[in-house]
Amino acid sequence: MAAAGPAEEDGADDAEAPAADGSPRGGPAAGGEADGPATGAQAPPPAGRGTSGGPGAAPGAGTGGSVPAGQGEPSGAEASPRAGSADREQALAGRGASGPGAGQGGSGADEPGDAEATAGASSHGDQVGKGRRSAAAEALAAAVRAVESGERSAASFFNAAPAARPAAPAAPAAPAAPRERARAAAPASAPAPVRPPSARPAHGPGGEVPGSGDVREVLAAGGAPETLAGKVAETLGEHAAEALREDPWQLLAVPGVRPDQADGFARSLLGPACEPGDERRGLALTGWLLERAALEGHTALESSVLRDALAKASVPDPDEALRTAIAEAAVLVFQDALDAPAGARRQAAEEEDAEQPVRVLLGLDRYALAEESLADGLARLASTFAPSTFAPAQDDEATAGDAAWESAAAAAPSASAAELIRTVAAHGLVAHSGGEAARAEPAALVAAARAMGLRAYAAAHTEDGRRRLAATLSETPDAGADEAPESVSPAVTVAGLLADAEGPGRDEEGALALDLLAVLDAPQLDVETAAMLVESLPDGARLVLSGDPGVLWSAGPGRVFADLVAARRCPQVVSRTPDPGPIGELISGIGIGELNQVEAPDKEVVIVPVRDAGEAVHRTVQLVADSVPRAIGIPPEQTQVITPGHGGAAGTRALNTALKDRLNPGPGRFGGFDPGDRVAYTPAPGRTVPGTVVSADAEGLRLDCAGTPVVVAREEVGELVRHGWALTAHQAAGARWSAAVVVLPGDATAGLTRAWVYTAFGRGERHLSVVHGADAALPRAVAETPFKDRTTRLRALLQAQVPPAPTG
Template sequence: MSTEPATTEPDEPGGRADRAPDAGAPEAEGTPDDHGTPPATAPTTDDGNPGVTESGDAEGAEGTTGATGGPEDVADAAADAETGADAPDLSEAQAELAAQKLERERIERRKAEKKGPITAGAKLSGTAADLLAAVRAVEGGQKPSATVFAEPEPAPRRPAPEPVRRPQPVAAPVAAAPSGETVGSVRAVLTEGGAPQTLAPQVAETLGEGAGDLLREDPWQLLRVPGVRPEQADGFARALLGAECGPDDERRGRAVTVWLLEQAAVAGHTALEVPALTAALAQRAVPDPDEAVQSAVAEGEALIFQDALDDAPAVSAATDAEDDEEERERPVRVLVGLERYALAEESLADGLARIVNSLPKDDTADWASAAGSAPRPAAELIRAVAGHGLVLHTGGEAARAEPAALVAAARALGLRAWAATHSTDGRRRFAALLDAAGTGGAAPADANTPADAGESGSPVVTVGGLLAGVEGPGRDGEGAFALDLLVVLDAPQLDVETAAVLAESLPDGARLVLSGDPGVLWSAGPGRVFADLLAARACPQVSSRTPDPGPLGELVSGIGIGELNQVEAPGKEVVIVPVRDAGEAVHRTVQLVVDSVPRAFGIPAAQVQVITPGHGGAAGTRALNAALKERLNPGPGRFGGFDPGDRVVHSPVPGRATPGRVVRADAEGLHLECAEGAVVVPKERVETAVRHGWALTAHQAVGHRWPAAVVVLPGDAGAALSRPWVYTAFSRAERHLSVVHGVEQTLPRAVAEVPPKPRTTRLPALLKAQVPTAG
């Protein structure tokens, strides 16, 4: 096995010997922004879960990932490249909570009648029974008894560093801005309470008309604003209420309960079990957590659910018949969640059950002939779709040829078949597969194919474009998609709200295929839809046997089963670059992107993507982007830190990251050239919606692939690594992968022992209640 030796030549002025790397300070709990939108209070890691802090330049001895390689050109160029600037390590702004409002409103309108908690017939006792009694009291119109339950701006060290994000979310556009009178009243209250006046528009937008009076009456309503933390709201309340303010205030307990549920949603949970929620409330100095939960339920700010437990231990037989009947009742778990995600999860379960049960029995399409003429790997998928409304398909990049063959076969049968991908790059790649499968981008004569359907008129769209109505077949008179078959690629990226809207938008009798690689990172938003459906076994599952080719495919396949194998790489497809610390990691990364990879493999720097675990730290995206900008496109950053020619990533909504390039800036805003076309980002949105894009996190990179990828693993990144993160990052490369490796044995240990962090969801239980075949 060969690895690239570290350079021993002296550094040039301005190189890493001149630089004092910034140490990353631990940040407040929350979850990091991995999708181009800055969460307010999270450590800058890329695992989609809270609680991981980031250290600075921890030393890391040389190590390897188990892959082989090491071209001479990479080694020879080690001493010739310069390093980029270090960037400060700052806390990130909270962004995951700003979801797609239009989609959520549609779900809420349909589910408006489901405002009460879900009851069950199980026999409860203790806190669970008290909670159920509290809910029933609320339903009866009674209020239950109380027995239940700022950082300094750092000076830039280089021209045009990555702009520092303030703790503001990237929010979806709203129908109407708050009135000037409302903003003025909020500003007055904020000033009185010692809070920044700059929060006034955001508070007014969040709380609506009358926000000033509401905030004065209940200062803890400030916690509803993304980015505000309990200790900040406490200080604001003390300034307004004086001696009346105390930790046992019912308003505080209720607000902190809702805040914790929102933080859980950022981490991917759609609900929390009561013991976990009350423990978190106790950590936040809420004297009576049970009462705080009860108050939130009584005011309609949270809902209680009871889900039956299938894996509970058996109970002993009772001698008395009545006791035996009571003991045979299935135990349940009691959860608390926000209405927004509860309605979305219930809507998704309803929609999937309808899809499963509405398949017409008199289907005249000749699916048997289509399966017989299809390639063998795709035939099984076609047969499954022929007899079922909902089908799951799993596999890697090469396996996407199978759903492509399915779409081609369905369109040849005269069906209105469409495919939707997570990204524009995924749409391009899948369209190429359809061309290879023989569709040529042509739709059947009776299909509704608008001019802006997909790339080159092919039946491939993005999920975002399909839901927005700017791509795809359009909708029929009842508001449903005008299609017979929808294949959703990159299915693990579906959060519960997006999946609910997709399921609700399918007409009766239409088929839905969810296809994706189960090894990649889960969705940015709450839920784990694809994993929940695989676990529930509510429909047929087709697992592809088509492996990804070459040394890269072999390496990634091993990671998927928890093994970091050595692979033979005769074409230097995999190269290990050992580093000692984060400063050297930046130095070697710039060298690889600017010189070594283009010279050794003929891949331009513009097609080399850097992937690192987080935004902050001495080798995070900010530091790497500043260094790469200095070498590839130096400039003063006149337009909010950006210059024409800068490589960027645009995040119009949380969870969606689109690579692009800056064209110019004017009074309209920042003009970008992205894969889907020209984009103009308003000036007030640039800071929160645009980042430099030479270096991305794995969550930002998911759904995209590049000819070459450089994965940076500095010594302080060990805590952020997991098997899904490594699998996602390593599988972004098509031809060449360089691993800047400084985490010693942490990498193989993460691949072997660190699975994705669990998420609490209700979808499997809801499906089992509605789909007879579930389980």
């Protein structure tokens, strides 16, 4: 890698993970791709004492790394399911986690304020009694113990569904809205969420949520900030006040509330009746830990991991807490087969009574239903394929269809594109892997399919990806040769497609009116988005999931593309098209765990060494504002700064403050923003849209997002809009800029992975500057830490439902 000489003269403690509501916001408890769930607070002290306990989460992903030193300095540059799943949903009906912890959990966003409670407030309700377990509850509890100890087979316990959760004696909290099949057409103007949001009650006069007045009284009695009233009412529903009095730990369901804050609140309301072993506390913490785990990408957790997390949260009897959660159906129990070593598999084959090892997983029904629905949908596409255009009413028609596909493959622009076309001609579900240059191959497939009369579309993760895809399609012959109106572009975003704001719309059954869909940036699909997308495809449609396997996984829970590839239940086409230039060479090496030194004669890759975070900020501003424009010819508006987290001395907050002061100084009179500010707008969790501030008025902050006017309501600006000169790698995934400046301060290396480096370094098309102060942490992360693993069930579900893909 080429390096810059000394440049003129300024880490990140926040994680790469989304906020408690799923948006990509860091905070003191954000977890990035961190393994395992975050732990809760210490046990509440006796009444009359202050809140005790540690933070509510594990530390987030950090940054850092070192770049191999090169020579030379740039001149001036310093650088709702189909068949088979309806019965499952009916069986699971009534088992939603509507009790404590059922709502959105975790912190990970900036904390909403101090929820420290003052002890000694009036007690509301008695502690829930312990000893009223049903026979079904005891059976489920015994199941977990017996499976984990190896005494009995998991299959002997978990074939039957747990009993439905009984109704709460008092007005219950509103359960999270279930994921429904995307069938009804959404308004064209509505932004499509990447993950379905929880139901939000209508706001009353003045924007106040109904019921928030009574909630304020309860919050005040518990010593919690009254500013939480709106969020509490939205999360827990119109009976939120009664629900909190009956079960104060339901406050943990509110985004941003930590366990220690909920403990203090409960202590103030319950007084001496507040105990760390309270059944309600265990239920709430279990749900909160699983929601925290979802923010870190997990769709379920091993029972032992969840038990340990409850113990760290000062739950006196974690096993009892889990048994209660299972009995109350606040969590679901699953068994997944484990991959046994070759010797063990041979022994099992020889012994008739040998049982395959399994792991016991616990999860929330929201993600369980999404993962199972996705597996069902992928199995449907993989096993039931009927070409749309060439329905073989006669043999000669089928032969003509085969000939058309073969002719398209013969005319493909590359051998890899030809292989993809031939594979898709014969299969309904195909995985395609490749780097940035390989995006031309699914574009060639879509163009060929449209030339044959198929309704084919390609979907990208971001608007920038859609524009690049559209440009590629416009250069491909016959890309628009179909019967659709010329105004319907074959290049769409996943969000726009699901919202019916882009693409073909839906047929009379509510399915997307298409025959072939190629989804680029497939690693960015979280499990809920992928489930909605697959369930929206009609029978007989072809689906191609295409992406770079080296980039970061989705901001939301799941690892859809990686699990599909690992399951080996559909044909896989691996592109042989390399990314060009020094940046492409560097990225290719990182993808296989090697941080190579590359020749960069035109200063495509530059290293800017720094001693500390303050110098990192200073040199980043200098690169964006002066050096890169002067030496490389790329203006600041085409340069993107990428750093590992939001917090810290060189996180997005610090960098954006410094970049605004230099590039667009102003008083921030519109909620911290001025006209001309670059911003990152988050219309839905996991989805970041770059934009520019235009103005503000009584309606809210007015943005220009790639030519599309957007108005963000005044009360939502602080939650949905950030300054956008500097982003995290998760926010930048799926988009590219002419130049990228990647900041790796030495105080932010703990969470660095090969995937993070691969993603961040690949965002620049013409130029990459690395502001580097992490010594050996970078090559070590590239060589030794490919990903922060996630616990998911999709791979096992696919392997159980779909026969192995043909080889050869």
